[in-house]
Amino acid sequence: MHFFPILSTLRRHRTAAVLIVLEIALTCAIVCNAIFLIQERLSRMDRATGIVEDEIVRVQLTGIGTKADAGALTAQDLTALRAIPGVRFAAVTNMIPFGGSSWNTSISTIPDDPVAPVNAGMYLGSPDLLETLGVRLIAGRDFTPEEYADMDAVQQGKVRMASVIITRGIAERMFPGKTALGEALYVWGKEPQRVVGVIEQLARPNDGVERSGAGYAMMLPVNVAYTVGGNYVLRVDPARRAEVLAAVDATLNKVDPSRIILERQTFADIRRDYFSKDRAMAYLLFGVSLALLIVTALGVVGLASFWVQQRTRQIGIRRALGATRGDILRYFQLENFILATVGIVLGMALAYAINLWLMHKYEVARLPGGFLPVGAALLWCLGQVAVLGPAMRASMIPPAIATRTV
Amino acid sequence: MFTYYLDLARRSLRRNVALTVLMIVAIAFGVGASMTTLTVLHVLSVDPIPRKSRDLYFVQLDPQKANSYKPGEPPPEQVTRADAEALVRAGKADRQAMMTGGNAAIEPERAGLVPFFADGRWTSSEFFAMFDVPFIAGGPWTAEDDAHAARIAVIARALAEKLFGATDVVGKTIRVEGTELRIAGVIDTWRPTPHFYDLNTDVYGKGEQLFVPFSTSRELKLSRSGSMDCFDQSPEPEAVGAPCVWLQLWVELDSTAKASAYRELLTHYSEDQKAAGRFERAPNVRLRDVRDWLDFKEVVPRDVRLQTWIALGFLLVCLINTVGLLLTKFLRRSVEIGVRRALGASKRSIFLQLLVEAGTIGLAGGALGLGLAWLGLWVVRHQPTPYAELAALDLPMLAATFALAVITSLLAGLLPAWRGCQVTPAIQLKSH
Numbered sequence: 001m002h003f004f005p006i007l008s009t010l011r012r013h014r015t016a017a018v019l020i021v022l023e024i025a026l027t028c029a030i031v032c033n034a035i036f037l038i039q040e041r042l043s044r045m046d047r048a049t050g051i052v053e054d055e056i057v058r059v060q061l062t063g064i065g066t067k068a069d070a071g072a073l074t075a076q077d078l079t080a081l082r083a084i085p086g087v088r089f090a091a092v093t094n095m096i097p098f099g100g101s102s103w104n105t106s107i108s109t110i111p112d113d114p115v116a117p118v119n120a121g122m123y124l125g126s127p128d129l130l131e132t133l134g135v136r137l138i139a140g141r142d143f144t145p146e147e148y149a150d151m152d153a154v155q156q157g158k159v160r161m162a163s164v165i166i167t168r169g170i171a172e173r174m175f176p177g178k179t180a181l182g183e184a185l186y187v188w189g190k191e192p193q194r195v196v197g198v199i200e201q202l203a204r205p206n207d208g209v210e211r212s213g214a215g216y217a218m219m220l221p222v223n224v225a226y227t228v229g230g231n232y233v234l235r236v237d238p239a240r241r242a243e244v245l246a247a248v249d250a251t252l253n254k255v256d257p258s259r260i261i262l263e264r265q266t267f268a269d270i271r272r273d274y275f276s277k278d279r280a281m282a283y284l285l286f287g288v289s290l291a292l293l294i295v296t297a298l299g300v301v302g303l304a305s306f307w308v309q310q311r312t313r314q315i316g317i318r319r320a321l322g323a324t325r326g327d328i329l330r331y332f333q334l335e336n337f338i339l340a341t342v343g344i345v346l347g348m349a350l351a352y353a354i355n356l357w358l359m360h361k362y363e364v365a366r367l368p369g370g371f372l373p374v375g376a377a378l379l380w381c382l383g384q385v386a387v388l389g390p391a392m393r394a395s396m397i398p399p400a401i402a403t404r405t406v
Numbered sequence: 407m408f409t410y411y412l413d414l415a416r417r418s419l420r421r422n423v424a425l426t427v428l429m430i431v432a433i434a435f436g437v438g439a440s441m442t443t444l445t446v447l448h449v450l451s452v453d454p455i456p457r458k459s460r461d462l463y464f465v466q467l468d469p470q471k472a473n474s475y476k477p478g479e480p481p482p483e484q485v486t487r488a489d490a491e492a493l494v495r496a497g498k499a500d501r502q503a504m505m506t507g508g509n510a511a512i513e514p515e516r517a518g519l520v521p522f523f524a525d526g527r528w529t530s531s532e533f534f535a536m537f538d539v540p541f542i543a544g545g546p547w548t549a550e551d552d553a554h555a556a557r558i559a560v561i562a563r564a565l566a567e568k569l570f571g572a573t574d575v576v577g578k579t580i581r582v583e584g585t586e587l588r589i590a591g592v593i594d595t596w597r598p599t600p601h602f603y604d605l606n607t608d609v610y611g612k613g614e615q616l617f618v619p620f621s622t623s624r625e626l627k628l629s630r631s632g633s634m635d636c637f638d639q640s641p642e643p644e645a646v647g648a649p650c651v652w653l654q655l656w657v658e659l660d661s662t663a664k665a666s667a668y669r670e671l672l673t674h675y676s677e678d679q680k681a682a683g684r685f686e687r688a689p690n691v692r693l694r695d696v697r698d699w700l701d702f703k704e705v706v707p708r709d710v711r712l713q714t715w716i717a718l719g720f721l722l723v724c725l726i727n728t729v730g731l732l733l734t735k736f737l738r739r740s741v742e743i744g745v746r747r748a749l750g751a752s753k754r755s756i757f758l759q760l761l762v763e764a765g766t767i768g769l770a771g772g773a774l775g776l777g778l779a780w781l782g783l784w785v786v787r788h789q790p791t792p793y794a795e796l797a798a799l800d801l802p803m804l805a806a807t808f809a810l811a812v813i814t815s816l817l818a819g820l821l822p823a824w825r826g827c828q829v830t831p832a833i834q835l836k837s838h
Contacts, residue, residue, distance in 0.1 A: 016733055019730035026726065260511065260523060277709065281713075288716055292720055295432050358712075363708075
């Protein structure tokens with residue numbers, strides 16, 4: 001309807017129009033990327049571990065000096081911990097998902113492979129570990145008590161370790177198209193281990209190692225003492241987690257008071273701590289996006305108000321010549337729509353360019369196309385909401401103004 | 407004339423308070439966000455040891471197996487115990503020190519204190535002189551102590567105060583993992599950030615409390631922390647001949663000539679080791695000074711860089727917003743400007759007048775932005791990041807904030823003022 005008159009008006013205010021278009025374009029580009037980054041962080045924070053997180057609590061402790069009887073103490077600790085009301089299973093392990101410190105090794109299907117293809121996380125622990133973590137076996141079985149050997153004996157090569165449990169990720173990578181059960185895998189020492197079980201999933205302790213092979217983790221029947229990693233994992237009744245944690249100190253001190261308890265947390269705490277930076281970044285991006293949208297909206301309001309004031313006389317003349325209030329309202333709405341559309345088109349290109357640059361510099365993934373319509377819709381709505389006030393004011397200008405000098 | 411322009415600006419700005427506030431707030435938010443993130447970036451990328459960062463070099467060798475070699479592969483980022491000990495013993499640099507992080511239980515003698523863990527560094531005697539570590543009592547241990555694995559330690563001020571309630575404790579003993587160590591010296595609070603000499607530990611952490619000769623730490627079997635990479639099966643990865651890299655080796659060389667000579671020495675050393683059958687690969691050495699090392703390791707967190715770019719993008723939008731609003735505002739005053747021009751004001755004086763008005767907004771926005779940056783940094787300090795407490799405005803950043811505010815405001819004012827002063831007086835006077 002008013003399309004061409006609007007264009008010719010805008011051409012007369014070229015610089016201002018260009019500036020508002022630029023502002024909308026930049027906002028659109030930044031907000032699109034910000035929403036994408038927020039979504040990426042949130043999905044990272046949702047990463048599954050494969051363990052029964054609601055039921056897990058962790059106690060980390062360390063001893064003073066070297067203890068000759070660490071193995072015996074560990075067994076006593078575990079017995080005492082299992083006796084706490086609410087505890088269903090207890091195990092000791094060298095590492096836990098999102099715990100930070102990690103044990104890893106290269107694995108292969110051939111001996112002494114100089115270019116072993118897969119780097120995998122290595123979970124060691126007491127016989128109940130699989131049950132305690134609650135990881136899901138999808139094939140095969142858990143280790144039998146007889147398969148377990150002590151860490152020292154294994155390290156000195158006195159005992160041959162015969163079996164390994166691997167994640168589905170490793171199974172599919174190393175033995176594509178066939179069942180991994182019973183296959184030989186060179187994990188530790190010169191002799192291979194047989195795959196006795198496959199578990200659905202078990203996350204590795206940190207992002208660095210996760211990058212070297214996401215989802216590649218395995219469990220070995222190596223009984224460690226609390227001095228190796230120092231993690232006691234308890235699987236407890238979810239409703240009694242706090243109660244169990246409160247009882248842990250006294251229980252362990254009764255076994256041997258000379259040790260230092262470093263951490264006592266629920267797995268929910270571990271997860272929260274581990275992703276605290278991502279959460280902060282997501283909040284920051286959200287805050288900046290909101291501020292950008294507000295600034296841009298206010299910019300639109302400011303510019304539209306000025307144009308309404310400037311064109312008061314002109315609007316009065318149009319009203320006197322028969323234009324309805326609706327006509328005037330729609331004129332400003334359409335004008336804003338045109339400006340926003342040009343801004344959005346530019347913004348899309350810019351969003352894409354920024355994403356390419358982020359991909360190059362910060363290992364960000366490619367912006368999915370779905371984010372562009374979201375950004376576009378957001379800015380169209382924003383523009384229309386922002387222009388509504390000034391446009392209403394313009395439509396209220398009485399035709400009589402045409403007869404007066406302004 | 408300037409005060410007259412200021413007065414004109416004041417009148418003009420008061421004519422539309424909402425718009426003025428909008429422009430000021432937009433600039434303030436842009437400046438505030440940019441300065442917050444730039445300050446964080448600045449404190450995180452500061453040179454940790456400015457006087458010596460070009461004289462201290464990080465040594466890398468390649469002791470790995472030949473059959474896993476990929477062409478162009480960089481050497482490991484740490485060295486084996488055998489190489490570290492050999493190169494420290496050779497003493498061919500001005501100073502040299504090998505080290506690893508660790509932690510140890512300390513049993514206080516003071517009543518009421520329970521045993522606790524302290525972060526430590528197991529290193530060799532020249533560490534302290536090399537890194538200009540400030541002593542408040544006593545001094546470092548000697549090369550002789552290194553050789554004999556003496557039961558000796560250097561502790562930090564905080565640890566001394568915690569254990570003894572005093573810092574003048576040289577000669578007293580401290581019980582570490584069940585062994586008494588004699589205190590040789592107490593160092594002042596020393597927290598090089600980033601923790602350049604060992605980036606495997608907390609890069610923006612508080613630093614170590616306990617320093618023990620490396621040789622002693624091995625005899626006492628003190629636990630080590632950091633990263634260890636073994637390129638072959640090893641029953642005892644911490645032993646002298648073990649195929650594992652886990653130590654940092656730093657050397658001090660006070661000229662580039664000495665540095666290239668040392669680089670050559672490392673190449674010869676690698677060749678000798680290969681001839682002796684210890685190394686399998688062709689010499690692959692690196693000798694990086696502190697700044698190159700920090701650049702190579704990209705210590706500044708990526709999130710922080712990303713945040714800086716986001717904030718600068720935000721500032722740009724705020725700037726464009728202000729330019730647009732100022733432009734519309736100035737053009738609306740074409741009549742007034744036309745009258746002033748007709749009465750004899752030159753283009754230049756109109757330009758200056760408008761620039762003063764823009765500058766006023768910019769300065770107000772900058773001042774408010776400074777407040778917001780201060781608030782922003784307060785928020786950063788309460789974040790759960792390891793570098794949180796470092797985030798504070800220092801003098802250079804304060805000056806930079808003002809500069810940014812002024813530049814922003816002038817940039818915002820330049821285009822509108824120039825367009826404003828282009829008004830042709832005749833047309834403006836005629837049409838009204």
